[in-house]
Amino acid sequence: ITSVSPLAGLALGALLTGMAVRWTGQPVTWVFGVLALVFAFGAALVLWMPETVTPRAGALASLVPRVSIPVRARAEFARGLPVFVAVWALGGLFLSLAPSLMHHVFGIDSGVVNGLTIAVLSGVGAAAPTLLGRFAAPRPAILGMASLALGLVLLLAALATRSLALFFVGTAVAGIGFGGAFSALVQTLAPLAQSHERGELFAAIFVVSYLAFSLPAMLAGFLVAPLGLLATVEGYAGVLLLVAAVGTWNQWAPLRRRAAP
Structure with missing residues (x-):
């Protein structure tokens, strides 16, 4: 729940915000008004x-935090660092520049x-742990990182060919890694902490x-002016x-060592 709920929230929030921009005269008032009510209810x-x-x-x-x-x-945390970075830097790319x-x-x-660009990435990411949950660790993280890498390749092809359909296909494929790899690592790390340590670990x-x-998204924003958006x-x-490749290797290496005679 902890690993999936941020992604589900991103998907729902992005989709509803896009609809508010399209079909209401005051999207800012509607969006932040609804968020204020949701936060009050949560409190x-x-x-x-x-x-x-x-x-x-x-x-x-x-x-005290x-x-x-x-x-x-x-x-395990150190081994998973490239996965955390690749997954969330991808999310930052979409939210900032999509x-x-x-x-x-x-x-x-x-x-x-x-x-929709955010909703597809995050929505598929929220569903991915269910899709990959049938596999034993660390396979969900490996499959997630491989999906993220394949999705990035498809996204680059979509930008080169100006294909919107391919862009959304690549987004969905990358979304499997966005949610699947992150959830897999959280589920691996959480049992390694005692109950009083879990808050600090999370x-x-x-x-x-x-x-x-x-x-990375902030850095990309500064680079758009001198380099251009597409570059x-x-x-x-x-x-x-590259980061996804390192993350895939880090997750696969222990499995390979266990399989070695």
Whole structure:
């Protein structure tokens, strides 16, 4: 649930926002008004949620943010770093530059289509853990990274040929890796932490993930002016291909060692 819900939220939010831009006169008011209500409802709901950890002394100290990786999880965490980076940097690419690609490369200026680019990536990503869950670890992460790499190749081909259909096919294929690989790693890491360590471990996971989500996209934004949009996106995708290849190898290497005689 923890690994899938951010992707499902991205998909639903992007799609509804695109529809608001297309069919309402005041999309900003509608979008942020609805979000305010959702957050208020969530805050009220938290008050009724049962606690899952035995209370301990030091309530105020527990509010101080802590980020750490339990000793048992450190090797797996380090091995999964390229996966976290590739997955969330891909998400950052779509959220930051996909609307510009629709307008300048494919000649489409539509809020609904812009929302669909995010919704397809994140929606397929939310469904991917179910598709890959039948395989034993680390195969879901390996298949996810391979799907992400293949999706990037298809996206580069779509940009070269100006094919919108191929763009969405590549987005869906990359989405399998976007959600599948991330969920697989979370499910691998979570059991390696005791209950009182899990919050700090998840904080570490999302610090890395959201830095990868934001910093490369910001850098790409600065490079658009001197390099051009298409060259920037192609370079971004090329770097992600390399990172995805490293991530695939990192996940496959232990499996290969276990299979060796």
